Amino acid sequence: MAIGQASTFSEIPLSVPLFQGNEWKYLKECLDAGWVSSAGSFVDRFEREITSAVEAPYAVATVNGTAALHIALKTTGLEPEEEVLVSDLTFIAPVNAIRYCGAHPVLVDSDPSSWQMDTERLEQFLQEGCVFKEGKLFNRKTLRRVRTILPVHILGLTCEIDRIAALASQFRLSVVEDAAEALGVRYQDRHVGTFGDVGVLSFNGNKVVTAGGGGMLVTRHKELARCARYLTTQAKDDDFESIHHEIGYNYRLTNLQAALGVAQLEQLPAFLVKKRWIAQSYADRLKDLEGLTLMPVPSHTEPTFWLYTVLLPEGTALSQRNRILMGMREQGIGARPLWHPIHGQPPYQKCEVLGGEIATDLYHRGISLPSSVGLSEEELTRCVEVFRQEFRVSG
Ligand SMILES: Cc1ncc(COP(=O)(O)O)c(C=O)c1O
Numbered sequence: 001m002a003i004g005q006a007s008t009f010s011e012i013p014l015s016v017p018l019f020q021g022n023e024w025k026y027l028k029e030c031l032d033a034g035w036v037s038s039a040g041s042f043v044d045r046f047e048r049e050i051t052s053a054v055e056a057p058y059a060v061a062t063v064n065g066t067a068a069l070h071i072a073l074k075t076t077g078l079e080p081e082e083e084v085l086v087s088d089l090t091f092i093a094p095v096n097a098i099r100y101c102g103a104h105p106v107l108v109d110s111d112p113s114s115w116q117m118d119t120e121r122l123e124q125f126l127q128e129g130c131v132f133k134e135g136k137l138f139n140r141k142t143l144r145r146v147r148t149i150l151p152v153h154i155l156g157l158t159c160e161i162d163r164i165a166a167l168a169s170q171f172r173l174s175v176v177e178d179a180a181e182a183l184g185v186r187y188q189d190r191h192v193g194t195f196g197d198v199g200v201l202s203f204n205g206n207k208v209v210t211a212g213g214g215g216m217l218v219t220r221h222k223e224l225a226r227c228a229r230y231l232t233t234q235a236k237d238d239d240f241e242s243i244h245h246e247i248g249y250n251y252r253l254t255n256l257q258a259a260l261g262v263a264q265l266e267q268l269p270a271f272l273v274k275k276r277w278i279a280q281s282y283a284d285r286l287k288d289l290e291g292l293t294l295m296p297v298p299s300h301t302e303p304t305f306w307l308y309t310v311l312l313p314e315g316t317a318l319s320q321r322n323r324i325l326m327g328m329r330e331q332g333i334g335a336r337p338l339w340h341p342i343h344g345q346p347p348y349q350k351c352e353v354l355g356g357e358i359a360t361d362l363y364h365r366g367i368s369l370p371s372s373v374g375l376s377e378e379e380l381t382r383c384v385e386v387f388r389q390e391f392r393v394s395g
Pocket of ligand 1: 064065066067090091093094152154178180181202203204213214215
């Protein structure tokens with residue numbers, strides 16, 4: 001079995017949902033009432049409950065997080081041929097969303113201690129690589145307008161979002177926070193996704209809370225929320241005549257998905273306790289392995305450790321990492337490498353990249369371990385045993 005072909009159906013998967021609450025009850029309510037599509041009370045209820053979970057006044061539900069990112073960028077005014085500063089080490093969705101707008105990503109390397117967007121490098125680029133002309137910021141090299149910062153809070157940790165928001169305000173940029181992996185994560189006692197102009201959550205099947213598929217935009221700005229709701233519902237201006245003054249999208253979440261999401265969200269506090277227990281248990285049982293780096297906790301952060309991830313010792317070859325991963329997968333453990341940095345992905349190899357070496361190093365050494373909210377103590381023990389055994393063999 002080659003690394004790219006490894007089965008998704010591991011005995012102990014990487015991250016799968018747990019349905020032990022009102023999921024069946026709420027789905028049945030939708031079916032009994034006949035409200036299965038985008039109209040229906042669960043969609044509004046899911047939005048309301050997200051606003052209180054993240055403490056943002058407005059939330060707009062979408063079919064998935066990628067659609068929410070697309071709309072978030074549009075509502076903050078991003079135009080074709082403008083540029084967006086985005087994390088280099090991330091799942092690809094936010095970078096694709098930039099291209100859906102016809103704009104260009106500028107990839108920002110990771111901070112080696114937090115693994116998130118490197119704020120120093122971001123600041124250096126804004127100070128030295130850009131220039132203001134008539135109140136607008138331009139990239140000196142490409143001559144394109146720089147419009148937005150899109151930091152991605154990866155793995156249930158946080159970027160230095162207060163500093164990023166301050167830089168955005170100094171350089172007159174908007175901020176779209178990708179908090180797809182960060183439901184429940186707080187920075188300086190405030191939920192991530194609420195520091196920028198718009199934040200985005202995902203309810204994909206592998207997230208802490210799932211709606212099967214689903215996303216949410218959260219914002220403090222009434223007008224942005226109105227615009228997002230308009231664009232995600234085909235930009236309909238007149239219900240009776242079906243008049244559309246703009247090109248909209250069919251991005252609204254369905255009632256069935258929202259029903260699942262509401263039931264899952266009720267269990268969020270318990271899920272977060274479990275996530276933190278999983279992280280602490282891995283940390284306690286792996287901390288003695290020489291050269292292994294445990295998952296960091298960035299300062300001022302209350303993390304959720306969405307996927308508990310460790311770094312193999314410095315200088316580990318890719319082949320060695322793959323041997324460990326394959327060894328684990330052959331024994332039924334669904335461990336996974338970190339994402340390939342965006343600067344090496346075929347559609348993005350020509351993008352401007354600020355650094356990239358740290359993201360590459362993290363990719364070479366990172367292994368995410370099974371972290372499902374339903375993971376039992378016995379399963380965790382098995383994951384630890386198999387990881388330790390493969391680590392020793394490879395060392
Ligand atoms: C960082 C990040 N952004 C965006 C997304 C996209 O969300 P969705 O899968 O709901 O489209 C994901 C993953 O699902 C993600 O991990």
